[in-house]
Structure formats: structure tokens, C-alpha cells
Amino acid sequence: MEVKILSEKFAIRDAHLLEVAKKHGAYQTLDKLFAMESSEVIEEVKNSGLRGRGGAGFPAGVKWSFLPKDHGKPVYLAVNSDESEPATFKDRFILVRDPHMLLEGIIICCYAIGCHDCYIYIRGEYTTQVKILQAAIDEAYEAGYLGEKVAGRDFRLDVTVHRGAGAYICGEETALLESIEGKKGQPRSKPPFPAVVGLYDSPTIINNVQSIASLPFIIEKGAEAYRAYGTEKSPGTHLFGISGHVEKPGLYELPLGLPLLEVIEKVAGGVWKGRALKGIIPGGSSTPVLTVEEAKTVTLDYESMAEHKTMFGSGGIVVLDETVDMVKLVENLIYFYHHESCGQCTPCREGLGWMLKIVKKLLAGDGTKEDIDLLVELCDKHRNEDRLCSFSCLYDAGAQLSE
Amino acid sequence: MAEMVKLFVNGQEVEVESGKNLIDALAAVGIEIPHFCYHPALGADGNCRMCLVGIEGGRPPLVPACKTPALQGMKVQLDTDYIKKIQRDILEFELINHPVDCPICDQAGECDLQDYYMTYSLEDSRMSVPQVSKAKKLDFGCGVVHDQERCVLCGRCVRFTRQITGTGELGIVNRTDAARVAIFPGRPLDNRYALNIVDICPVGGNDQ
Numbered sequence: 001m002e003v004k005i006l007s008e009k010f011a012i013r014d015a016h017l018l019e020v021a022k023k024h025g026a027y028q029t030l031d032k033l034f035a036m037e038s039s040e041v042i043e044e045v046k047n048s049g050l051r052g053r054g055g056a057g058f059p060a061g062v063k064w065s066f067l068p069k070d071h072g073k074p075v076y077l078a079v080n081s082d083e084s085e086p087a088t089f090k091d092r093f094i095l096v097r098d099p100h101m102l103l104e105g106i107i108i109c110c111y112a113i114g115c116h117d118c119y120i121y122i123r124g125e126y127t128t129q130v131k132i133l134q135a136a137i138d139e140a141y142e143a144g145y146l147g148e149k150v151a152g153r154d155f156r157l158d159v160t161v162h163r164g165a166g167a168y169i170c171g172e173e174t175a176l177l178e179s180i181e182g183k184k185g186q187p188r189s190k191p192p193f194p195a196v197v198g199l200y201d202s203p204t205i206i207n208n209v210q211s212i213a214s215l216p217f218i219i220e221k222g223a224e225a226y227r228a229y230g231t232e233k234s235p236g237t238h239l240f241g242i243s244g245h246v247e248k249p250g251l252y253e254l255p256l257g258l259p260l261l262e263v264i265e266k267v268a269g270g271v272w273k274g275r276a277l278k279g280i281i282p283g284g285s286s287t288p289v290l291t292v293e294e295a296k297t298v299t300l301d302y303e304s305m306a307e308h309k310t311m312f313g314s315g316g317i318v319v320l321d322e323t324v325d326m327v328k329l330v331e332n333l334i335y336f337y338h339h340e341s342c343g344q345c346t347p348c349r350e351g352l353g354w355m356l357k358i359v360k361k362l363l364a365g366d367g368t369k370e371d372i373d374l375l376v377e378l379c380d381k382h383r384n385e386d387r388l389c390s391f392s393c394l395y396d397a398g399a400q401l402s403e
Numbered sequence: 404m405a406e407m408v409k410l411f412v413n414g415q416e417v418e419v420e421s422g423k424n425l426i427d428a429l430a431a432v433g434i435e436i437p438h439f440c441y442h443p444a445l446g447a448d449g450n451c452r453m454c455l456v457g458i459e460g461g462r463p464p465l466v467p468a469c470k471t472p473a474l475q476g477m478k479v480q481l482d483t484d485y486i487k488k489i490q491r492d493i494l495e496f497e498l499i500n501h502p503v504d505c506p507i508c509d510q511a512g513e514c515d516l517q518d519y520y521m522t523y524s525l526e527d528s529r530m531s532v533p534q535v536s537k538a539k540k541l542d543f544g545c546g547v548v549h550d551q552e553r554c555v556l557c558g559r560c561v562r563f564t565r566q567i568t569g570t571g572e573l574g575i576v577n578r579t580d581a582a583r584v585a586i587f588p589g590r591p592l593d594n595r596y597a598l599n600i601v602d603i604c605p606v607g608g609n610d611q
Binding site for chain 2: 358371
């Protein structure tokens with residue numbers, strides 16, 4: 001089932017070094033890239049159907065085409081590598097095992113959108129990753145892949161690494177921009193969208209590490225080759241981080257559209273210790289939990305997940321066995337989201353603290369039927385709609401409780 | 404004379420000034436949209452979520468009125484059950500950690516939180532767990548006394564010192580429900596307009 005597109009060089013020793021990466025094909029798409037018009041690149045990415053791998057799944061090429069024309073301002077690219085969501089651990093592998101694939105993707109994206117200054121926003125806790133990434137960037141500058149003349153062409157590109165200070169919310173795209181600008185990381189109210197008014201009031205594209213890293217393959221082999229994997233509406237491959245109660249947890253690259261239970265059984269070795277399955281968190285801790293019944297019919301793509309009232313998210317699958325106490329799980333998750341709420345808008349700021357206290361009360365054995373009803377109601381409270389940003393939605397916890 | 408546009412509020416046609424946001428535009432014809440963080444002199448911030456209104460057929464269908472300009476033909480919904488529920492919910496969230504010490508609060512009688520509760524909510528409290536406790540009677544300087552528990556974190560006072568006086572003495576520190584308005588240590592309010600923040604506070608957060 002596994003495929004090797006993004007993870008092609010993951011198993012190669014020292015692939016983070018330019019010399020080794022080049023031997024295995026890094027930066028070889030650049031000749032082809034610079035022979036293309038930038039609009040052709042955007043068209044190719046659109047045709048590939050590549051969807052944003054950060055969680056929302058917005059088509060990358062379409063996002064790029066939202067950039068206004070002739071605005072007289074610089075265009076920025078911000079690469080989101082804040083990966084702070086519990087259960088998500090895909091981007092870190094790209095940063096450590098194959099940073100040159102990311103840089104090559106950045107060159108492709110920047111050429112397509114006409115950007116000359118790229119920021120990589122990296123999670124503050126990723127200390128090893130930032131060292132390796134910065135070393136790769138330095139090597140790329142030295143070898144002429146970045147800087148005044150990218151690969152000898154008349155195209156300037158500077159890449160700056162910006163380290164976060166450890167806030168989950170800075171993975172939200174507008175909070176990320178605020179953080180790069182040196183302000184407190186809090187989401188902006190949209191519209192205007194970052195493609196129009198983004199970093200330093202200029203048009204900005206924000207893409208996840210994995211989306212950018214998928215570009216070299218698309219340019220090299222073409223959109224059709226990318227579409228050979230996955231489904232019609234969710235083409236391509238994805239790095240799935242499977243964790244929790246499975247025999248073989250780890251990161252696996254799989255084409256989209258595979259049945260979830262089959263993946264857990266065949267790829268991750270099934271639920272550990274021969275125990276029964278209780279539930280699955282399908283795409284990182286912010287996505288609603290699937291019951292065993294629901295998991296039987298779901299496949300790993302954006303559409304099927306939406307049909308099952310959950311989200312594809314970031315591909316961080318957490319398998320829960322029969323021994324898991326769902327109330328404790330809820331407490332753990334709410335604790336995280338309460339701690340990480342930016343405190344800007346009212347429902348998230350006040351609501352999560354309230355929910356955490358109610359769950360603690362339940363765990364202490366002092367809960368009443370009313371407390372559970374209230375918690376479920378809080379969970380259901382208009383979910384995303386009345387909030388400023390789309391994070392913080394751990395109001396899904398209700399689904400778990402009502403099981 | 405500004406250009407006028409015709410729009411519908413709860414199905415009734417009204418004529419308002421074009422280009423203004425919905426809070427101001429509708430206030431001019433006597434229709435109130437509850438709000439905390441928006442202030443005409445400070446602009447829209449969108450953090451309190453109190454002014455959410457429905458736009459029939461709009462994308463998105465639910466918008467903060469403070470950030471939405473009045474447009475010709477717009478169908479604004481203020482009295483649907485959904486909007487009323489949101490208003491009740493936001494007030495509930497604002498009030499769960501509020502001390503409700505109205506009898507001893509200077510703002511009582513001219514407090515937006517109090518007025519909105521009476522107009523839009525009147526629900527009983529469902530808070531059965533301990534409230535968040537914050538600092539009270541903080542001396543911000545220039546005669547301003549701040550109560551972090553009464554504060555609804557709308558950020559009007561913070562934006563006032565940043566946008567109007569340009570002195571920036573205030574900020575919101577911490578995240579989540581530990582967020583609070585504070586001065587920098589040893590750097591109290593120091594500007595000739597400081598007492599304005601008592602007046603622009605929608606609740607009793609800042610007293611003289």
C-alpha cells in the first residue's frame with residue numbers, strides 16, 4: 001500500500017546534506033521549471049488537484065490564483081511548519097530527512113507566484129529540525145540555489161526561517177503572519193484574506209510544508225502522474241502519522257482514498273495486544289472522533305471524512321483501544337485547547353475553561369446529569385461559526401461523550 | 404450628503420448611509436446591534452462576537468456587524484432564533500467569570516453588559532464550577548483603577564492608548580481565560596487623555 005513520493009529519500013542516510021540529496025535527484029526540476037511560464041506552473045498545480053496539506057484541504061493552485069494582479073506590492077510566501085497539533089508529526093520528517101525537497105518546492109512556488117521573499121515559520125520546539133533546515137538553507141545559498149540568482153537564472157529568492165515561541169495558535173495562517181510581524185500571535189479577522197492583505201499588508205500565500213514539498217514531483221512528472229494516486233477529488237499521496245494503540249505506529253506515505261480500517265490493519269499492524277477498537281481520531285486532535293461503526297465505511301480522503309462528519313485534517317491518525325476512558329481523553333484534549341486558546345474572542349476564551357472545569361468535575365465523580373447535558377450543549381454551540389478563527393474547535397468533544 | 408442605500412432588517416426596508424458598517428448605519432435609524440469591542444473612534448476589532456448578525460443568502464451567512472459595510476439590498480436578520488441564541492450564548496460566556504457585583508459597581512445603570520443581559524438574555528446562570536479569579540483595584544495611574552474580573556477583554560482601552568494617544572501603556576497579557584488587561588511593570592498610564600478609558604469601557608472594568 002505504501003508509496004514513495006514525498007518519502008522517497010527518507011530512508012537514505014544523510015539525505016539532508018546537499019551532496020547526498022543531489023545524488024538522488026534534488027533540484028533537478030529547476031531546468032524544466034524555468035523553461036515554463038509562471039502561469040503554466042500554476043496551471044499544472046491546479047491540474048494536479050493538489051490540496052492544502054495543513055488540514056483544510058483547499059486546492060493549492062486555486063489559492064495561488066487569488067493573488068491580485070498589478071498591485072505594486074511584493075508577494076510573500078509563508079511556509080507553515082508550526083505543526084503543533086497533538087498527533088500530527090509529518091512535517092518534521094520532511095524538515096529533517098529531506099529539507100532540500102522542501103526548498104525545491106519553495107523555489108517552484110515562489111517562481112509561480114512571483115515571490116522573492118519566503119518565510120518558513122517553524123515551531124519553536126523544533127530545535128533539531130530548525131538546525132538541520134537552516135544548515136540546508138545555508139548549503140543551498142552557497143550552491144546558488146537560493147540568493148540573487150537562483151540556479152544561475154535571473155530570479156532572486158531569499159528564504160528566512162522564523163522560529164515560533166511555542167503557541168499552537170500560530171499555526172493558524174493569520175496568527176502566523178502576526179507572529180512573523182513580531183506581534184502577539186492572534187488570528188486576524190477575515191476578510192480580507194491573506195492572498196490580498198497578508199504579511200506586512202502585502203499579498204501573501206501560506207502553504208503547509210507538505211503541500212510545498214509535493215511540488216517537485218508534480219513539476220517533474222506532471223499533473224497526470226500525481227493524479228495517478230488518490231481519488232478524483234483528493235488526488236495524490238499523504239504522509240499519515242499513525243499513533244496510539246497499534247502494533248506498528250509510525251509515519252506512512254499512502255495514496256489518498258484507502259479504507260481507514262484496512263490501513264490500520266495492514267499498514268500499522270492492527271490494534272495492539274489483540275484488543276478491540278474503540279474509536280479513531282482521524283486527522284489530528286482537532287478532528288471529531290469516529291466510532292468503530294463509522295470507521296468501517298470511511299476512506300482516507302477529504303470527501304469521505306466530511307461525509308462522516310469529521311475532517312481529514314492533517315493525517316494524524318490516533319487509534320484508541322477498548323481500554324481508553326473517553327472522559328479522560330476529552331479532559332486531555334480540552335486541557336490542551338484551553339491552554340492554547342489565544343484568548344482573543346469570547347467563546348473560545350471563556351468556553352474552554354468552563355468545559356475543562358466541568359470535565360474535571362465529572363472525573364472527580366461529582367458530575368451530574370445536568371453537567372453532561374451542559375457540556376454537550378457547549379460542544380454543539382455553533383461550532384466554528386461564531387468564532388474568529390477556525391481553530392479551537394474542540395467542541396467536538398461532545399460527540400465523544402454522547403457515545 | 405452621503406449616498407443612501409436601501410436594505411432590509413428583519414424583512415423591513417430601511418434607508419441608511421452607504422459605506423458605513425452595519426452597527427453605525429442601523430444605529431442612525433434607531434436599530435440597535437449589541438456590541439462590546441466596536442467603538443466608532445477605534446474601529447472594528449471583531450473579538451467580542453456580540454454583534455454577529457445573519458445575512459440572508461450571504462456568504463458567509465453569519466458576520467460581525469462591525470466589519471460588514473451596509474450594502475444595497477442586503478437582508479439583515481436580527482430576530483431569528485439562531486441570532487438570538489448566539490447573543491444569549493455570548494452573554495453567557497461573558498458572564499460566567501464576571502463577578503456580577505453590580506450593586507457596588509460605578510458603571511451600574513450605564514453598563515452595556517447589564518443592559519444587554521436585560522434585553523437579550525435574562526437566563527439563569529448555569530455556572531456550577533469555580534470562577535476564574537483575577538486581580539481587582541489595580542492602580543493603572545492617572546486616576547484609573549482597573550478591575551480585571553469585571554473586564555470583558557474587548558480591548559477598547561488597549562486600542563485607545565495605541566491608536567489615539569499613541570502611548571501604548573496598556574496591553575492584554577496571557578492567553579485563554581487567564582488573559583487580562585495590564586500595564587507594563589512600573590510603567591503606569593502617562594498621558595493627558597488617560598481618563599477617557601474610563602468612559603470608553605463598555606462595562607465597569609475601568610473606574611476613576
